[in-house]
Structures are given as C-alpha cells and as structure tokens.
Amino acid sequence: MIGRLRRYVARQQFDPGLLAIWTNPFFFARRHLRRAIRQLAPRLGGTLLDVGCGTTPYRSLFAVRHYIGLEIDTPEARARQGADAYYDGTTFPFPAASMDAVFCSQVLEHVFVPERFVVEIARVLRPGGQLLLTVPFVWDEHEQPRDYARYTTFGLKALLENHGLRLIEQQRLCSGAGVLAQLTNAYLYKVTRSRSNALNWLAQLLLIAPTTLLGLLFAALLPDNPDLYLDQIVLAEKIE
Helix, strand or coil: CCHHHHHHHHHHHCCCCCCCHHHHHCHHHHHHHHHHHHHHHHCCCCCCEECCCCCCCCHHHHCEEEEEEEEEECCHHHCCCCCEEEEECCCCCCCCEEEEEEEEEEHHHCCCHHHHHHHHHHEEEEEEEEEEECCCCCCCCCCCCCCCCCHHHHHHHHHHHCCCEEEEEEEEEECCCHHHHHHHHHHHHHHHEEECCHHHHHHHHHHHHHHHHHHHHHHCCCCCCCCCCCEEEEEEEEEE
C-alpha cells in the first residue's frame, strides 16, 4: 500500500492531478507544461529523439514509431537509466537527417553554447522534421552550477530561425496569477526544505498547498499578464 502511494505521488510530479495540490510544490509549472506538451505532441511522428530525456516523464504523450532518449554522458545520467543513448556534450551520436522529430524539454537553459546545441538538433532532423521545445522564462536558478540562461520569446525565436528552424507555433505558459503562486511556492520549498521528511510534508501541507489553492483562485478571477510567464513552448520545423 505504501509503495503504491509513493509511486502515485512520484507520477504526480510530472502529471499533476488534484492530489498534486497537496504533494507537488511545482504544481503550476508542471501542470502547464504537461498540458502544452500533450496538445502539441500529436504533431510529431516517425522516429523521435528526446534530447536531455532524464527519466522520459512525457514519453506516454507521444504516439511515434520509435522513441529514443538521449542524455549527456555523466554518471548521474547513467544512474537514472532513462536514456537509450549518450553523447559527449557536443555531438549527437546519430547521422544527419536521421530523425523525423526532436523533443527537448527544460534543457536549453543548461546548455552553455546554445548555438552549437541547436545546430546539432537541426543536423539530425530530416528536412521538414519538427522540433518541440520547452524552456523556462521566470524561474530561480536550479541544477547549479549548470544553469546558464533564460529566453524571451524573441530571443528563442531568433536562436532557432538563425539555425534553419522555422517557428510554427509559440506559446507562453502560465501567464496568470498562477505564476506568482508558483514563485512563492518555489521560495517556500527552498527555504523550508530539510532532511526530515515529516517536516517537509508539514511545510507542503501548511504553506505550499494553501498557496497553490489561492493561486488557482486568483488565476480564475484575474486577467493574464502575457509578458510575465513561467515557461514557453515552441513547435518548429527544419527548413528544407
């Protein structure tokens, strides 16, 4: 019983339902990301490369012929055992024009030379192949020290178009009052985190969950501010 509950809570980290209000301090960010990826995932098909795949939490959203997870070759990445292939941080181990689609979620901000990274994505995509990419905009530093950049919609558009990728669709995610609740929860999570699981759960229940509920209420009542948002998602196509 306890094991099933833990597995359910773990799934709520990237697929947040109502229970995640009480268990996931990143409820708004994860909910908006998953909804946006689910909306655009059917546009991708064939052989898909998930770059920076981690534990492939969004794999079930893609109905593709082949799904290949790629990670940078580090002991931490190999320990997760979520990838099918590894690369040296510079060159993807695949031939040019070998992929019908590329998916890359919350990775680009951790790439020190983004131009080279985007060139590799474009290289492995066949002409007309599609890229589904998400990046944070308003977020605190994370996975330090490998956190290098944030991208506006204009900066991301320019980066992709300068390297042979044409934007088809671009969305700003969580641009309502939820962004304020999520930033508050991110702060509370970091300042209350301890080695005690009991204290962590208490902080979640007494501080973070109420903030999430208030955020949902105000997000429903107040208008969006399209210039202040948590993340963005783009669908782009390799120019033939």
